[in-house]
Amino acid sequence: MRLFINKVVLILSTLAAILGLVFLFWILITFTIKGLSSINLYIFTHDLVDNGLRNLLIGQFVLAFIAVLIGVPIGMIAGIYLQEYSFGSKYADIIRNLSDVMMSAPSIVIGTFVYAIIVNPIGHMSGWAGAIALGIMMIPIVVRTTDDMLGLVPKELREAGVAIGAPKYKVIFDIILKAAKVGIMTGLLLAFARIVGETAPLLFTSGNSEFFTLDLNKEFPSLTVAIYNLATMPDKHLVDIAWAGAFILTFFVLIINLLGRYIVKEKK
Amino acid sequence: METLFKRLSAFSATIILLILTSIFVVLFIYAKPAIKEYGIKFLVDPRWGVVVENQVSSTQIQSSMDTSINSDTSINDDEDIPMDVDIPTDSDIPTDSDLVGQDNDIPTDNDFLAQTNTPTKAKVIYGGLIPIVGTILSTLIAMFFAVPIAMGIAIFLSEIAPPFVAKPVGIAIELLAAIPSIIYGMWGLFYFGPFVAKIFGGSSVSLLVAGLVLGIMIIPFMASLTRDSMNTTPNVLKESAYAMGATKFEVIKDVIFPYAKKGIIGSMILALGRALGETMAVAFVIGGVFNLPKKLTDPTVSIPVVLANNFAESSGMSLSALFYLALILFVISFIVISFAKFYFLRDKK
Numbered sequence: 001m002r003l004f005i006n007k008v009v010l011i012l013s014t015l016a017a018i019l020g021l022v023f024l025f026w027i028l029i030t031f032t033i034k035g036l037s038s039i040n041l042y043i044f045t046h047d048l049v050d051n052g053l054r055n056l057l058i059g060q061f062v063l064a065f066i067a068v069l070i071g072v073p074i075g076m077i078a079g080i081y082l083q084e085y086s087f088g089s090k091y092a093d094i095i096r097n098l099s100d101v102m103m104s105a106p107s108i109v110i111g112t113f114v115y116a117i118i119v120n121p122i123g124h125m126s127g128w129a130g131a132i133a134l135g136i137m138m139i140p141i142v143v144r145t146t147d148d149m150l151g152l153v154p155k156e157l158r159e160a161g162v163a164i165g166a167p168k169y170k171v172i173f174d175i176i177l178k179a180a181k182v183g184i185m186t187g188l189l190l191a192f193a194r195i196v197g198e199t200a201p202l203l204f205t206s207g208n209s210e211f212f213t214l215d216l217n218k219e220f221p222s223l224t225v226a227i228y229n230l231a232t233m234p235d236k237h238l239v240d241i242a243w244a245g246a247f248i249l250t251f252f253v254l255i256i257n258l259l260g261r262y263i264v265k266e267k268k
Numbered sequence: 269m270e271t272l273f274k275r276l277s278a279f280s281a282t283i284i285l286l287i288l289t290s291i292f293v294v295l296f297i298y299a300k301p302a303i304k305e306y307g308i309k310f311l312v313d314p315r316w317g318v319v320v321e322n323q324v325s326s327t328q329i330q331s332s333m334d335t336s337i338n339s340d341t342s343i344n345d346d347e348d349i350p351m352d353v354d355i356p357t358d359s360d361i362p363t364d365s366d367l368v369g370q371d372n373d374i375p376t377d378n379d380f381l382a383q384t385n386t387p388t389k390a391k392v393i394y395g396g397l398i399p400i401v402g403t404i405l406s407t408l409i410a411m412f413f414a415v416p417i418a419m420g421i422a423i424f425l426s427e428i429a430p431p432f433v434a435k436p437v438g439i440a441i442e443l444l445a446a447i448p449s450i451i452y453g454m455w456g457l458f459y460f461g462p463f464v465a466k467i468f469g470g471s472s473v474s475l476l477v478a479g480l481v482l483g484i485m486i487i488p489f490m491a492s493l494t495r496d497s498m499n500t501t502p503n504v505l506k507e508s509a510y511a512m513g514a515t516k517f518e519v520i521k522d523v524i525f526p527y528a529k530k531g532i533i534g535s536m537i538l539a540l541g542r543a544l545g546e547t548m549a550v551a552f553v554i555g556g557v558f559n560l561p562k563k564l565t566d567p568t569v570s571i572p573v574v575l576a577n578n579f580a581e582s583s584g585m586s587l588s589a590l591f592y593l594a595l596i597l598f599v600i601s602f603i604v605i606s607f608a609k610f611y612f613l614r615d616k617k
Contacts, residue, residue, distance in 0.1 A: 006515035017424035017429075020418070021441075024440070026459070027447075031455070075280075078281040081277035084277075095281045102284065106547070109545065116295070116298050168273075196448075203579070224548075227454065228552075231454050232457075253446055253448060
C-alpha cells in the first residue's frame with residue numbers, strides 16, 4: 001500500500017510537471033512560428049506609421065537605457081551603503097526589506113505614481129516619464145544584486161585594503177567592486193532584461209508614438225505598449241506586426257538571460 | 269571625499285524609503301477627493317461611472333455626460349443600468365460594518381434625489397466592487413491552478429528527475445519566468461482563450477481565462493522558488509529517512525515539506541502578490557467590462573486592468589477614483605508581500 005501511494009504521487013507530480021512544461025512550450029512554439037512568419041527586413045527599416053517596428057525597437061531600447069542610467073547609480077550606491085557603511089544597523093535592515101517589497105510592488109502602481117508626479121503637472125505624456133518609471137522599477141533590483149554580490153566578497157580583501165592605508169571609498173571602488181564585478185554585471189543584465197519587457201508602467205507615462213522620435217519631451221514610441229495596442233486591433237496585418245514585435249522581445253529577453261547565465265558559468 | 273561618499277551612499281539608500289513613502293502619499297493625495305466622496309463604501313459599490321440623476325430629460329443629460337466622462341462609460345452604462353436599479357445587491361455582503369454603511373447610504377441617495385431637482389445637476393457614482401472582486405477571484409483561480417502544478421514541477425525537479433533531465437528543465441523553467449508578462453497575455457488572447465472557451469463554453473475572454481493565464485504565468489516563478497527551498501533540505505536528513513525504509517513520497521511528505529515549509533509557503537505568497545498586481549497578462553483576456561461575474565466564464569475586470577484601460581482618458585473624479593483603486597491595490601500587495609517577507613522568508617543573515 002505504501003509503495004502504491006508512493007507510485008501514485010510520483011506519477012502525479014511527474015504528470016503535473018509535464019502538463020506545466022507543455023503549456024510553457026506551447027507558448028514558446030506559438031511565438032516562434034507566428035513571429036518567424038511575420039518577421040522580415042521591412043519591419044526593421046520602417047516605422048510604425050508604415051507598418052514597421054523600427055521606431056518602436058529603438059524607442060524601447062532608449063527608454064530602458066535611460067532607466068539604467070537612472071536606476072543603476074542610485075541602486076548601486078544604495079547597495080554599497082547597505083553592505084559597507086551600515087554595519088548591520090536596524091535602519092539598513094528596514095531599507096533592505098522595503099527595497100525587497102518595492103521590487104514586487106505592482107508595476108502599474110508605479111506607473112500611476114509617475115503619472116501623478118510628472119505627467120499630470122506637465123500635462124502630457126513624455127519619454128522622460130516612462131524612463132523614470134522604469135528607473136524606479138530598476139532601483140530595488142539593483143540594490144538587491146549589489147547587496148548580495150558585495151556580501152560574497154571575502155572580508156580579508158577589505159582588511160588588506162584598509163591595512164595599506166587606503167580610504168574606505170577607495171577600498172570599495174578599487175578592491176571590492178572589482179572583486180564583485182562579474183556578479184554585479186550579471187545582475188544588471190538581468191535587471192535590464194526585466195525592465196525592457198515592462199508594459200504597465202509605460203502605458204500612461206511614455207504613451208506611444210507612430211513616428212520615429214528621439215525627443216524625450218514628447219510621447220515616445222514603445223514596443224511593448226505598441227504590442228498591446230496592435231494585438232487588439234481587428235486588422236490582421238497589424239496583429240502580425242504585434243506578433244513580430246512580441247517574438248523579437250521574447251527572443252531578446254531570453255538571449256540576455258542566457259548571456260547572464262553564461263557569464264556566471266565562465267566565472268566558476 | 270570619504271565623508272562625501274558616505275553621505276551620498278546613505279542618501280541613496282534613503283531614496284528608496286522616500287520613493288516608497290511618496291508613492292503612498294501621492295496616491296493618497298490624488299485619491300482624496302474620491303475617498304472623501306465615497307468613503308469606505310467605495311469598496312462595496314458595484315456601480316462604475318453610473319450617472320445618478322432624476323430629471324425628465326434624463327436621456328439628454330446622460331448622453332451629454334457620457335461624452336464628457338470617457339468613452340468606456342458609455343459602454344459600461346448598458347451593463348450597469350440594471351445594477352443601478354437593484355442597489356440592495358450591496359447588502360448581499362453581510363459584514364456588519366458594511367451594513368452600517370449601507371443604512372446610511374440609501375437614505376442619502378434618496379435625499380440627494382429629492383433635493384436636486386434641477387436638470388443641470390447630475391452625479392456620477394464610482395464604486396470599486398467589481399474590479400476588486402475581479403482581482404481577488406482571478407488571483408484565487410490562478411493560485412488553485414498554479415499551486416499543484418508548481419509543486420509537481422518542484423518535486424519532479426528536486427527529487428524525481430535524474431540530473432541530466434533536471435538541469436535543462438530547471439533552466440528552461442527559470443528562463444520562462446523571465447518572459448515579459450505581455451507575451452503571456454497575447455498568447456492567452458489568441459490561443460488559450462479560444463481553447464478554454466471550447467472546453468468550458470462561454471466567451472474567449474473571461475474571468476476563468478484570465479485566472480488560468482495568470483496561473484500559467486506564475487507557475488515558473490513559483491516552481492523555481494519552491495524547488496530552491498526544497499533543495500535546501502540537507503541530504504543527511506533525506507538519507508537517514510531512506511535508510512529507515514521510507515518511500516520517496518514519505519521522504520517528501522515527512523522530511524522535505526516540514527523542513528522547507530516556510531520557504532514554500534513564502535514563495536507561494538510572493539507568487540500571489542505577483543498575480544495580484546499583474547496587468548498585461550490579464551488585460552488581454554479578462555474582457556475589461558464592468559460586470560459582476562455570475563459564473564466563471566463571464567467577462568469582468570480587475571484593478572490593474574481598470575487602471576490600464578481608463579487612466580489616460582480620465583480626469584476629475586474618475587481619475588481620483590482610479591487613484592483610489594491604485595491605492596487599494598498598492599496597500600493590498602504591500603501587505604501580502606511584507607507578510608511573506610517578514611514571516612516566511614526571513615533571511616538568516
